[in-house]
Amino acid sequence: MAKTTKLTLTEWDTLHNNGPFPLKLLYKTKLESPALMPSDLDRYNDAAQEIQSLITEAKNKNEGFRAYGSAWSMSKIAHQKERMHFNAHMNTYFSFRNQDLHALSGYQAENLFLFQCGNVVKEISEKLAGHGKSLKASGASNGQTIAGCISTGVHGSAINVGSVQDYVVGLNLIIGPNPGDIVYLERHSKPALNDVFVQKLRSRVIRNDGLFNAALVGLGSFGFIHGVVIEAQNLFLLKRYVKELKKDKAIELAQQQNFKTFDGIPEEVKGNGEANIPYHFKVFVNQYKDNGKYVVEFMYKKPYKLNYPDPFPVIKKSLYRDLINLVVQIGSGIPASIPVFINLLKNSILPTVDEVSTGTLAETFWDAPYQGPAFAISFGVSHTDAEKALKILSKVSIDEGPVPGIFAMRFIKKSDATLSFARFPTTCMIEIDGVRWNEKKNLITLNDLSKKMIEALQQANIPFTLHWGKNADWKFSGLVDHMYGADATTWRKYRCSLLSGDMQTLFSNAFLKEVKLDKKEPSDPQLIQSLL
The missing domain is CATH 3.30.465.10 (Uridine Diphospho-n-acetylenolpyruvylglucosamine Reductase; domain 3)
Incomplete structure (x- = not known):
């Protein structure tokens, strides 16, 4: 047993x-x-x-x-x-x-x-x-x-x-x-x-x-x-390139997803002049220091073969494996003084890099290099709103902070899941990751930072979602209805039809109550019938 x-x-x-x-x-x-x-x-x-x-x-x-x-x-x-x-x-x-x-x-x-x-x-x-x-x-x-x-x-x-x-x-x-x-x-x-x-x-x-x-x-x-x-x-391989791009070109790729005309990686341009479409595309942004360039990570899918170079010597040393690792490395660890840390971000351009490695998915997205105290706020917007939303969120982080974190943009296909934050045909996830700070030392609270960001996107009429597993002002009035509209009600109806009343309560928690998804809807047996 x-x-x-x-x-x-x-x-x-x-x-x-x-x-x-x-x-x-x-x-x-x-x-x-x-x-x-x-x-x-x-x-x-x-x-x-x-x-x-x-x-x-x-x-x-x-x-x-x-x-x-x-x-x-x-x-x-x-x-x-x-x-x-x-x-x-x-x-x-x-x-x-x-x-x-x-x-x-x-x-x-x-x-x-x-x-x-x-x-x-x-x-x-x-x-x-x-x-x-x-x-x-x-x-x-x-x-x-x-x-x-x-x-x-x-x-x-x-x-x-x-x-x-x-x-x-x-x-x-x-x-x-x-x-x-x-x-x-x-x-x-x-x-x-x-x-x-x-x-x-x-x-x-x-x-x-x-x-x-x-x-x-x-x-x-x-x-x-x-x-x-x-x-x-x-099994397949991912050929990973980490390069600096001019800021305008990186934003153009984010906004337009026009990868077929991108000739910045000659190895990925075909004989007819058309470029391969990457499997993965990510942009790193230090909002405190603008040198006219962004560091960008591309990955291209390749057929699996046995005799490929060991990717770990490159991946282990890479600052750009994930966003929080990059923040910590720029700050040379977590300093005792957050203001000192922020000054480092203000005075540091992202490290120049020209990395190439090849590995499987599991080798490329390997063990997390940093697992200490951290925060992350992540908004999903349409890729067509990426540039505008990034400017708005960066401005909030500077004006209301500054806070010890920097941004990245990732891109994902629309999901069929009712409450997936990937709601747009191509969703741009704009995330700010960093180290936790002492909110008692005259710095904005993490919750208030998130609140200001939500308000700024609403005022700009930019539709957005939030990553369920990241930090946010989850008590923000009407937040889930604003993000999901009728889909939030649909989700509750299915939940209340599948679970008995006592099980709805048993499987609930404070988070569900804060976002108003614990609200009881009438049970409808028709909703949970097997249709095949």
């Missing part, structure tokens, strides 16, 4: 020290030993029963229950003040055969995998590589769990791929303590698994596009995500 350790605590914190937050009880569940229970499927189903027993405990105490993985989020989205469950030890997985697929499935069995909730991106990549496969995209690093990634919409800068949730094809949810409370969701328009396999998961199946898309970015509040079925692809 799966075993759960129960720890009585007083507080809990995120990886980047954005708390601490109060907590009564922490659960850690480990799967039964393979020696005692050889079948991965049996161990998976056994763990589901254990989770249901913990849900029963929480329900009987009239307390909340919330799962978390790597505590990567900087918002308090993962926090529940009463009972939390640490998922990372629940990390088995399955591959599939043709006989497991739905008769109408358009997927190839060799590309489908079910990963239990606690698998982190790094171990998923290792497991997939054993099958000659790769994730389609990831975030900037590899430490998040798969369930946490999709719950908050983790993304990279894969222009034509999307976020992590966009290659998910099935969700196995535990929505309550009863025998019928384990469900498997997938789209009715794109079914993946057949009923026979779903029954092996002791689940009932619901094939329904609307319900699936609502649950996909479920903010941890659509039940306990036990398993995630993803579509992988064959």
Whole structure:
């Protein structure tokens, strides 16, 4: 049987020290030993029963229950003040055969995998590589769990791929303590698994596009995500270039996405004069020092081969692996004096660089180099608003601060998930990352900085979203309705139709209440019918 350790605590914190937050009880569940229970499927189903027993405990105490993985989020989205469950030890997985697929499935069995909730991106990549496969995209690093990634919409800068949730094809949810409370969701328009396999998961199946898309970015509040079925692809390589570009050219590429006419990387220009479209495009911006240039990261997708140069000597030393690492390196670590740190940013142009490396997705987006106290605010806007929004947000950070952080722009394909922040045909994520400061020393608070940024974008009539897992003034009046409109109501309707009233309360938390997504909507059985 799966075993759960129960720890009585007083507080809990995120990886980047954005708390601490109060907590009564922490659960850690480990799967039964393979020696005692050889079948991965049996161990998976056994763990589901254990989770249901913990849900029963929480329900009987009239307390909340919330799962978390790597505590990567900087918002308090993962926090529940009463009972939390640490998922990372629940990390088995399955591959599939043709006989497991739905008769109408358009997927190839060799590309489908079910990963239990606690698998982190790094171990998923290792497991997939054993099958000659790769994730389609990831975030900037590899430490998040798969369930946490999709719950908050983790993304990279894969222009034509999307976020992590966009290659998910099935969700196995535990929505309550009863025998019928384990469900498997997938789209009715794109079914993946057949009923026979779903029954092996002791689940009932619901094939329904609307319900699936609502649950996909479920903010941890659509039940306990036990398993995630993803579509992988064959291993591929990414050729990475980090270069300086003139500011105007970098902004032009951001605004127009006219990569086919970009000749700045001769190796990526074809014989007909047309350039390859990058897999990944990212722009680094130090708003405190304008030298007329931006550092830009391009990655181009290449066929996999065995004999490619080791990318780690370049990647390990790269300042431009992620934004917070760059900020810390410019400041030579975290100084005792934030004003000194800001002066360094004001007097430092971004380090000149001309890097080239080739590696797999997992090698390129490797271990996070910095995991200390940090903040991040990330807005999603249409790429056509990128230049204007960047100017507005940069001005706020200077005028209302200054604050110890700098900006980057990443670009992602529109998501079908109801509450994905990738709402635009091409979404530009404008993020400011930096180190936490002492808000008592006559500096603006992080919350007020976010508030000023929200107000500035609203005043400029620029539609925007916010990254669910990043810092923000989440109590800002009407924020979610402003960002998502009717989709926020749609999301609540699906949630209230799938979960019973007591489970809606149990799987809620302070974050959900702050953003008004805990509001009860009338239950509609028609919304959660299986449509195939």
